Amino acid sequence: MEQLFNAPECINKSFFQDGFCLKRGILHAKGSAWKSRRRQLDPAFRSKVLLSFIDTFNCVGNQLMHKFETELLGDDIKFDTLDEMFCRAVLEVSCQTTMGTETNFTAADTQGIAKTYSELMHISALRGTKPWLQVDLLFRLLDAKNYKRSQELMKHLEEFVMIMVQKKHAEWRKKYQNTPAEAQENTEAYNNNDIKMPEDNKNGRRIFIEQIFHMVDTGELRMEDVIDEALSMLMVSFETISTSVLVTVLLLGMHKDIQRKLREEIMVTFPLKSQIINIEPTKLLQMKYLDAIILEALRLLTTVPFNMRSVSKDFYLQLKTSCNIKRRVKVPKDTAIVLDVFNMQRDPKIWGEHAQEFHPEHFAAGTTGSFERHPYAFVPFAKGLRYCIGSRYSMYLAKIFLVKLIYNFEFSTPTKLSDLIFVNGISLKFDNSENIVLEIKKNNNA
Ligand code: HEM
Numbered sequence: 433m434e435q436l437f438n439a440p441e442c443i444n445k446s447f448f449q450d451g452f453c454l455k456r457g458i459l460h461a462k463g464s465a466w467k468s469r470r471r472q473l474d475p476a477f478r479s480k481v482l483l484s485f486i487d488t489f490n491c492v493g494n495q496l497m498h499k500f501e502t503e504l505l506g507d508d509i510k511f512d513t514l515d516e517m518f519c520r521a522v523l524e525v526s527c528q529t530t531m532g533t534e535t536n537f538t539a540a541d542t543q544g545i546a547k548t549y550s551e552l553m554h555i556s557a558l559r560g561t562k563p564w565l566q567v568d569l570l571f572r573l574l575d576a577k578n579y580k581r582s583q584e585l586m587k588h589l590e591e592f593v594m595i596m597v598q599k600k601h602a603e604w605r606k607k608y609q610n611t612p613a614e615a616q617e618n619t620e621a622y623n624n625n626d627i628k629m630p631e632d633n634k635n636g637r638r639i640f641i642e643q644i645f646h647m648v649d650t651g652e653l654r655m656e657d658v659i660d661e662a663l664s665m666l667m668v669s670f671e672t673i674s675t676s677v678l679v680t681v682l683l684l685g686m687h688k689d690i691q692r693k694l695r696e697e698i699m700v701t702f703p704l705k706s707q708i709i710n711i712e713p714t715k716l717l718q719m720k721y722l723d724a725i726i727l728e729a730l731r732l733l734t735t736v737p738f739n740m741r742s743v744s745k746d747f748y749l750q751l752k753t754s755c756n757i758k759r760r761v762k763v764p765k766d767t768a769i770v771l772d773v774f775n776m777q778r779d780p781k782i783w784g785e786h787a788q789e790f791h792p793e794h795f796a797a798g799t800t801g802s803f804e805r806h807p808y809a810f811v812p813f814a815k816g817l818r819y820c821i822g823s824r825y826s827m828y829l830a831k832i833f834l835v836k837l838i839y840n841f842e843f844s845t846p847t848k849l850s851d852l853i854f855v856n857g858i859s860l861k862f863d864n865s866e867n868i869v870l871e872i873k874k875n876n877n878a
Contacts, residue, residue, distance in 0.1 A: 433771060433808040437816030441747040446740040446768040450566040457657075457664035458821070463744065470821075472647060473661065477821050481638040482828060486713055488528045488637060489832045494709060495538040496521040497836050504872055505841075511682070511868035518674035518833075519546045525829060526669045530662050531596045532639035545592055546670070548585050553671060555582045557857040593663050597641055601655070604645050640665060665822075671859050672735050673826050677833050679860065680729040683790045684838070685845035685870050690725065690792060691838065695875070697721045698839050705878070708839050716831050724795035726830055730812035731783075732790055733852075735860050737774035739814055743767040773811055774854075782809045790849065842873045 436442050444462045454460070458469045475481075499517060517538075523546050524537040537546060555578050559565040565575060572579045641662055647653040684691040701715055702708050716722070748760040763769075780787040782805065783794065813820035820826075837843075845868065853863040862868065 433776065433811060434806075434816070435749055436741065436769060436771060437808065437811070437814060437818070439747055440817070441743055441745045441763075442741040442769065443817055444742045444744055446742040446770075447566060448560055448563060448740055448768060454660075454664055454667050457660040459664050459668060466818075469661075470818075472644065472652065473821060476638075476640050476643045477825060479824070481643070482825055483713060484638045485525075485529045485825070486711075486828065486832075488525060489829050490710055492521055492525045492528070492538055493711075493832050493836045495524075496833065497840055499538060500837070500841060500872065501874070505874060507871045508869045509872050511678075511862075511865050511870065514681070514870065515674070515678055515865070516546065518678050519550065519670055521833070522674040522677075522829070523549070523666065523670040526666050527596070528639075529637070529825075530640040530665045530669075531593070532600055532637070532642065533596045543592065545589070548588050549667060549670060552582060552585045552589070553667075553858055555585075557861075560858065561856060589663060590659070593666070594659055597655075597659050597662055600639070600641055601645060601648075601658075604642055608646075669822055669825070672822075673829055675735045675859055676726070676730060676826065677830050677837075679733040679735075680726060680830070680834060681837060681843055682845060682847070682868070682870070683729050683733070683849075684725070685843035686847065686849060687790055688844060690790070691843065694721055694725055695838050698835055699877075702835070702839070708836060708878075711832050711835055713828065716828070716835075719831070719835075720796075721792065722831060722834065724792040726827065726834070727795040727810070728790060728792040731777045731794065731810055732788075732849075733860055734774055734777055734812045736812065736814075736858070737772075737854075737856075737860055739771040739773060741769045741771070743769065771811075774860075777810060777812075782806070788849075838875075840875055840878050842875050843870055845870045 443466060445460050449460065458466065458473055461469050496517065499521075504513070504517070520537040520541050523541075524535055527533050527535045527537070535545070541547065558578065559571065565571045641658055644653060644658055644661070648655055648658060684694065697719055698708075701718055702711070707715070743763055743765055746765050747763055749763055751759055751761055753759065776782065778787050786794065808815060813823035813826075847868045851864070851868075855861040855863045
């Protein structure tokens with residue numbers, strides 16, 4: 433894993449991902465195009481920027497709590513109902529932080545945007561399991577129904593994003609009629625993490641597209657690139673974060689002792705209810721048990737079960753045999769590589785006797801277990817050259833949602849870990865999700 437994630441010969445995505453619905457933008461960019469796009473987008477995810485989103489995370493989190501309180505209390509709440517709720521809430525956050533637009537998806541997704549994204553991911557996963565369908569022409573000929581549907585869905589999403597991006601750009605231009613010299617100055621300031629904030633941003637929020645608009649003025653990006661990146665950010669963020677929060681809640685519902693211990697940590701960290709409504713990021717840093725729980729959920733039910741790469745040039749892997757003899761193995765150009773994160777993160781040889789259980793102690797501060805764990809044995813956000821640009825964003829948002837949820841509600845489920853049936857897909861899915869139910873009760877001590 434370490435060598436593959438860090439090899440410059442392995443930065444490109446594989447042929448098996450050609451059928452992914454969104455092929456444009458950073459997610460699928462190749463070679464030097466990827467390098468330059470990554471350099472352009474990295475500053476938009478620095479700490480200062482992420483901290484400017486905390487109010488949005490709190491605000492949407494509070495709307496989600498209201499939704500739970502009014503619609504989701506009781507027995508037999510379907511896993512798929514929760515899935516949809518979390519997707520809508522994360523999509524709302526994502527639209528606000530990416531495009532500065534409030535969509536009110538947590539209350540009602542009248543345009544069906546969350547469903548459109550989900551359906552597109554589903555079709556992409558189907559194409560992924562049938563390599564011949566990666567070729568557009570064959571997809572159109574052999575699976576005309578899904579081909580047509582994916583075109584319609586993509587058009588719907590593109591229009592939704594395009595309208596918001598163009599509106600924001602027009603507003604931005606009114607305020608910042610940049611000369612080429614000013615645009616260049618802004619680009620340099622952005623690269624140094626010093627870009628001036630547009631004045632009307634709520635609470636100084638640093639919206640993703642507004643940070644990269646100045647590159648349209650300098651000609652570094654085209655407007656289509658901004659739209660592609662906005663589409664990608666929505667796509668990658670909403671399913672991944674919502675799945676992580678959902679499976680953590682499910683695991684806590686299966687392990688009520690761990691849930692109770694987490695609730696105690698929350699009560700101690702936030703003695704006043706008002707602190708839960710407005711969670712401060714510094715408080716989150718004190719919550720070691722919460723950290724351990726989220727990391728353990730990302731280990732056991734990892735959201736992106738495997739990563740794929742294509743080899744752009746012959747290279748050599750350095751391996752050690754069981755007798756400690758070193759040898760080199762040639763990996764030829766055009767090899768398709770699958771990095772099986774799901775199974776590695778559950779392997780008892782690496783994780784010990786509790787590998788297949790939900791055991792937050794795997795991440796207890798200062799312990800590595802009875803063996804030294806390799807730093808690449810845990811890679812839910814990938815690692816190396818092409819690691820996830822949104823990992824810290826995700827951790828902040830997941831923590832804020834979970835603190836609010838566990839403070840306000842008690843979760844339980846009759847489903848056991850061994851009942852879960854996994855489906856091959858782009859992100860983690862359960863084949864028997866319609867049979868999973870949760871009981872959600874108000875926490876009377878809140
Ligand atoms: C729990 C949530 C998330 C998980 C588990 C996750 C996981 C991953 C993984 C495993 C990759 C590498 C994929 C590969 O190489 O094939 C990746 C890449 C990426 N992620 Fe995330 N992600 C999460 C949330 C986010 C969010 C919130 C954003 C943006 C707001 C984001 C943006 C990206 C981007 C842009 C890439 C491509 C990076 C590149 O190619 O340079 N992710 N993510």
